[in-house]
Amino acid sequence: MPLRTSAAVLAGKTARVASRMRGGGSALPGLVAEKVDPQFLRHTLSQVTGGIVVVSGTNGKTTTTKMLVALLRAHGRTVFTNPTGSNFTRGVVSSMLPQIGPSGRLDADLAVLELDEAHALKFAATVRPTHALLLNVARDQLDRFAEIDHTARLLAGLARHTTDGVVLNLDDDFVARIADDEGDRLTVRYFGVHASIADRLPELREQDVRFGEPFTPPTPGPDDGLLRPRDERAFDIVFGECAVGPVTLQQRGLAAMINATAATTTARLLLGDAFSAQTAADALALVRPPFGRGEVVMVGGQPLELVLVKNPAGFTVALGTYGSSPVATMIAVNDNDADGRDVSWLYDVSFESLRERGVAWTSGIRAYDIALRLEYDEVPVAHVEPELTAALDAFTAAHPDEPKRIFCTYTAMMALRRTLAARHDLPDFGEEG
Amino acid sequence: MSKGVIRVVHLYPREMSIYGDLGNTRALAARIRRHGYQAEVVGHDPGDPFPDDPHLLLGGGGQDSGQLRVEEDLDRNADRLRTLAADGVPMLMICGMYQLFGNAFITVEGTRLPGLGILDVTTQGNRTRMIGPVVLDTEFGDVVGYENHSGSTTLGPGQAPFGRVRAGYGNNPDDGTEGARTANVVGSYLHGPILPANPRLADALIGYAAERATGEPFRPEVLDDGLADEARGRQVRRLTGVARNGRREAWSRPWRRGERRAG
Numbered sequence: 001m002p003l004r005t006s007a008a009v010l011a012g013k014t015a016r017v018a019s020r021m022r023g024g025g026s027a028l029p030g031l032v033a034e035k036v037d038p039q040f041l042r043h044t045l046s047q048v049t050g051g052i053v054v055v056s057g058t059n060g061k062t063t064t065t066k067m068l069v070a071l072l073r074a075h076g077r078t079v080f081t082n083p084t085g086s087n088f089t090r091g092v093v094s095s096m097l098p099q100i101g102p103s104g105r106l107d108a109d110l111a112v113l114e115l116d117e118a119h120a121l122k123f124a125a126t127v128r129p130t131h132a133l134l135l136n137v138a139r140d141q142l143d144r145f146a147e148i149d150h151t152a153r154l155l156a157g158l159a160r161h162t163t164d165g166v167v168l169n170l171d172d173d174f175v176a177r178i179a180d181d182e183g184d185r186l187t188v189r190y191f192g193v194h195a196s197i198a199d200r201l202p203e204l205r206e207q208d209v210r211f212g213e214p215f216t217p218p219t220p221g222p223d224d225g226l227l228r229p230r231d232e233r234a235f236d237i238v239f240g241e242c243a244v245g246p247v248t249l250q251q252r253g254l255a256a257m258i259n260a261t262a263a264t265t266t267a268r269l270l271l272g273d274a275f276s277a278q279t280a281a282d283a284l285a286l287v288r289p290p291f292g293r294g295e296v297v298m299v300g301g302q303p304l305e306l307v308l309v310k311n312p313a314g315f316t317v318a319l320g321t322y323g324s325s326p327v328a329t330m331i332a333v334n335d336n337d338a339d340g341r342d343v344s345w346l347y348d349v350s351f352e353s354l355r356e357r358g359v360a361w362t363s364g365i366r367a368y369d370i371a372l373r374l375e376y377d378e379v380p381v382a383h384v385e386p387e388l389t390a391a392l393d394a395f396t397a398a399h400p401d402e403p404k405r406i407f408c409t410y411t412a413m414m415a416l417r418r419t420l421a422a423r424h425d426l427p428d429f430g431e432e433g
Numbered sequence: 434m435s436k437g438v439i440r441v442v443h444l445y446p447r448e449m450s451i452y453g454d455l456g457n458t459r460a461l462a463a464r465i466r467r468h469g470y471q472a473e474v475v476g477h478d479p480g481d482p483f484p485d486d487p488h489l490l491l492g493g494g495g496q497d498s499g500q501l502r503v504e505e506d507l508d509r510n511a512d513r514l515r516t517l518a519a520d521g522v523p524m525l526m527i528c529g530m531y532q533l534f535g536n537a538f539i540t541v542e543g544t545r546l547p548g549l550g551i552l553d554v555t556t557q558g559n560r561t562r563m564i565g566p567v568v569l570d571t572e573f574g575d576v577v578g579y580e581n582h583s584g585s586t587t588l589g590p591g592q593a594p595f596g597r598v599r600a601g602y603g604n605n606p607d608d609g610t611e612g613a614r615t616a617n618v619v620g621s622y623l624h625g626p627i628l629p630a631n632p633r634l635a636d637a638l639i640g641y642a643a644e645r646a647t648g649e650p651f652r653p654e655v656l657d658d659g660l661a662d663e664a665r666g667r668q669v670r671r672l673t674g675v676a677r678n679g680r681r682e683a684w685s686r687p688w689r690r691g692e693r694r695a696g
Contacts, residue, residue, distance in 0.1 A: 148451075341566065342579040344624045347456025368664035372629055375660055376456070376463055384660075386667075 044096055045127050048080065050109035051270055052127060056120040056158060057135025057175070058151065059314050060259045062290045063251065064135060065114040067263035072110060074283035075271055080108035092123070110270070117154040124161035132158050133167045133266045135259075137174035138313040148174070156181065167191060167266045170224065173215040190220055191265040193258065194228035194238060225265035227257050237264050244277040251289035255317045260284050297420050299396055304420070305405045308413050310340065312348035318407060319353050326357035328399040331374075332364040332388060332412035339409040343369055351377040358382060360398065363391035364412045388415050435471045437647035439639070442487040444530065445495070445503045446476040452581065454493025454527055456626035461489065464635050468653050470643060479506035483513055487522065489642035490514075494528030494581075494624060504546075507533060511549055518551045523617040523641035527627065531612065531620035532556045532584055552613040552620050553589030554604070567601030567623055568672045569611050573633040575599075577668040578623025586622075588613060595621050600672035617641045630665045632658045 045052055055065045069081045082095045092113055100106045115123055120132075137152045152174040159166050159182045166182060169175040170192030179188045220226055222240025229235040235257050236245030244264055249256050264284070268275045289295055296303045305327075309315040335341045343366050351374055358380035362371045367386040374381050385391035396404065408416060443450070443458045450458075458474060465472040475484045479502055495503075507514070518524060526534045535554035538546045542558075562583045569576040576596055586604040588594060594604070595612025603611035603622070612621035617638070621627060628635040640651035 335566075342452060342581065342624065344453030344456070344579060344626055347453030347459065347626050347629070366664070368660055368667060369630065372660040372664050373456075376459055376629060384663075 039126075040093055041123070042127050044100065044106050045111055047106055048108050048111045050077065051111070051130045051164075053110065053112045053131040053133065053266065053270065054120050054123065054129040054158065054162075055112065055114050055133045055135070056117055056155060057133075057169070058117070058138040058311065060135050060255060060262075061114045061116070063256060064133065064259040064263050065112055066290055067260055067284060067287050068133070068266055069112050070283045070287045071263055071267035071280055072112065072270065074279050075267070075274055075276065077109045077271075078107060080106055080111040082113055117151050117158075121154050121157045121161070124158050129158075129162050130164040131166065131266070131270065132162045133262060134159065134169065134175045134178065135262060136169050136172045136313070138311050159186070162186060165189065165269055167262065167269060169262070170217050170220060173217070176217050177215055179218070187269065189265050189269050190218070190224040191258070191262040192217075192220065192224070192226055193261075194226040196228055197254075223265075223268070225261045225268070227261040229254075229257065235260075237261050239265075239268070242277065244280050247281045247284050249284060250287065253317065254320065255314070256289075297424060299404070299420070299424060300400055302399075302401065303403045304396070305403070306413055306417065307405060307407045308410065309407050310410060312345050315346075315349045315407070319349070319351065326354075327403040327405050328395070329354060329357065329359050330361040330363060330391065330395045330404070330406045331359055331370050332362070332391070332406060332408040332416065333366040333370045334364045334409050334412040334415075335366050336411045338411050346370060346373045347376075351379050354379045361385060361391045361395045363388050364409065367391075388412060389419050392416055392419060436469045436652055437643065437649075438471045438473055439465050439488050439642050439646045440473045440475060440484070440486065441465070441489045441491060441642070442475050442477055442484050444477050444490060444492040445479065445506075447478060448502050449495040449530055450493040451495055452493075452528075452579075452624040453626045454624060457491055457493070457525065457527070457628045460626070460628040460632075460635055461491070461639065464632065464656070465639055465642075467656050468636075468639060468643075468651075470639075470646075479503055483510050487517065488646045489638060490517070490522065490524040490526075492524075492526045492530030492534075494530070504533070507549060514549060515551055518616060518618050521617050521641065522645060523638045524619070525628075525638060526552075526618070526620045527624065528582055528622050531622065532586070534618070534620050535586065535613075536589070538584065551618055552615055553592040554586050554613050554620070555589070556584040556586045559583045559585045563602035563606065563622075565601055566668065566672055567603070567611065568599040568669050569596030569603075569623075570599055571596035571634070573631065573637055575665060575669050576623065576627070576631045576634060577665050577672075578621070578625035578627045578630070580622040581624065582622050586613075595619050599669075630661050630668075632656070632661050 053068070055061055055068065065081060069079050072079050080096065080099060082092045092115070096106060099108070113123070134155050137148055137155065155175060156178050159178045165187035166178065167189045168178055170190040176190070182188070224239070226238045227235055228238050230246055233252065234246040234248045236243040237247065237260070247260060249260060264280055267280065295306050297306065298304070307318050309318055333343060333346070335343050346369070354374070355378055359374055359382070361383045362374070362381055363385050364370070365386060367384050371381045371384045383394065385394060406416060441458065441461055446455065462472040462474050477484060531552070532538050533548050534551045535548045535556055536550050537548055538556045538558065540546065540558045541560060560583070562581065564581045565579070567578050567580050580601055585606070588604065588610060593614050594610035595614050598609045598611050603609060612619065612623070614620070636653060640653070643651040
């Protein structure tokens with residue numbers, strides 16, 4: 001390792017201790033290390049010989065990365081990942097620092113990194129990934145990426161920088177199309193849903209109107225993983241004649257099952273003959289939901305579920321997942337930068353599944369806008385309270401003896417989680433993106 | 434008993450309805466019903482025969498690629514649309530469709546793409562986007578929404594704007610105008626979507642449409658718009674920093690960065 005990189009490790013570690021003491025964010029140490037050695041990432045990751053895998057796409061990055069890491073570790077691999085979910089390149093550098101000695105050696109067979117679309121491309125320009133898992137393209141954080149087409153181009157760019165293989169979403173035209181350009185050069189694997197649940201696809205995807213002719217996805221082969229649910233909780237991942245399963249996740253919902261399918265297809269590509277279906281099913285069953293993705297907090301002996309919503313596809317899937325078991329519901333919508341400042345997308349979600357039970361409270365900076373949106377879907381709203389803590393207190397007090405659920409945007413969730421942590425002694429958590 | 438059937442035509446719902454613009458259609462249909470009329474919503478796709486006797490037309494924003502797909506169809510129906518507009522048919526055209534209803538769109542590279550010319554506006558492609566929440570002064574009162582466009586639009590001489598900008602950019606970074614209005618055709622950059630939070634605008638469009646559909650004056654019901662008024666009022670206060678009693682609120686907010694007030 002060059003001297004400069006060693007200096008970067010030391011400077012970064014110092015900054016990490018300093019920022020811990022301040023209780024500060026997870027990207028600062030990485031910023032310091034990058035300043036000292038701009039090639040820090042490249043130097044350190046060049047020692048990882050078993051593969052550098054980037055997970056990107058709009059929805060499900062954190063969950064899928066967590067599952068893929070669990071699958072690889074269950075098969076005996078040492079994996080470096082960016083577990084705080086601070087999914088920018090600086091976050092990657094920050095999370096490396098505690099795992100490398102002063103000599104600069106990163107102890108890992110593989111690296112699995114969660115990166116958002118724009119940062120994934122930047123990362124790939126510095127370090128070429130061996131593999132990329134591309135999940136989906138949906139409207140999210142439009143302030144930053146402006147348009148879906150642009151996001152699709154970012155993912156195609158990431159595939160172009162990848163050296164060995166890509167795993168693509170068969171059911172997302174934007175993503176599946178990437179094989180047209182890169183299929184000759186790379187190993188291509190697909191994940192998708194089995195024909196038996198194809199009717200649920202429209203709610204999961206954006207329309208690709210870039211081309212006149214509709215896209216015909218390829219026919220899945222024996223190395224492509226297809227999700228086949230058995231019931232609301234248990235499912236199989238089918239590879240031609242073989243299957244992984246039954247798998248039952250701790251996290252509920254179709255989205256999580258699809259993420260598991262994506263992670264398993266990728267793990268199978270990376271592990272080759274070493275892949276074991278039984279080991280995989282066991283490993284998936286043990287993955288705890290990442291913070292805010294169906295996390296359950298016990299409040300007064302009753303479960304309170306926090307569900308992060310950030311775009312139409314995600315919100316629609318979340319409602320579909322939970323609609324079958326109606327509980328007391330609150331919806332909290334903020335419009336800070338991290339939430340996306342434009343709340344127009346709420347009109348691309350159908351809230352009809354909440355009509356019967358109604359919504360007890362709406363809250364957040366845009367509490368009245370979400371209440372108005374619900375009114376247009378004839379969903380009764382009992383109370384509107386923009387102030388989050390006041391709404392949380394009133395909501396929990398009004399429904400003491402039953403399970404509760406709060407759908408919330410990112411900064412609303414962070415605020416609610418902080419209040420709940422202060423009162424209910426929750427474990428420490430990392431801020432995720 | 435229904436007071437009459439109002440036919441709402443949504444132009445290119447597949448290609449041109451990004452950022453919740455479908456919410457405008459939903460809001461119109463719901464309000465038409467609440468006012469005691471029957472709503473008939475027709476989606477018009479490229480290549481379809483143009484619907485007979487529309488009472489109200491709606492169009493939204495799209496990806497650049499979506500925009501290309503509809504231009505041919507617009508061209509084919511240009512005379513029909515111009516006649517309807519001149520005849521007083523109410524139309525609401527948002528973002529991409531607003532640009533296409535203008536004289537021309539000039540790309541960053543300088544290529545001139547002709548529009549329908551129903552609104553006397555010209556849009557110049559830009560490398561920087563104008564993004565953020567907006568507050569307008571309009572003949573329909575305060576209007577709030579969210580803009581996200583890279584085109585910079587200039588009004589022709591004598592072309593009335595839809596509103597004056599109190600917070601945000603509007604047509605361009607310079608003259609404080611937003612959108613355009615000719616006869617009952619309103620063009621605007623505002624998503625939000627614009628109609629749910631601004632029911633006075635929605636009801637004005639419905640009123641023109643009702644008269645056209647029934648040949649009689651609009652007979653509205655009194656509707657409870659408490660949630661819309663509160664949602665809009667809060668946006669006006671936080672974005673303009675002016676409390677209802679006229680005092681400036683003391684705190685400054687991060688989203689004020691980069692915003693400008695009309696002169």
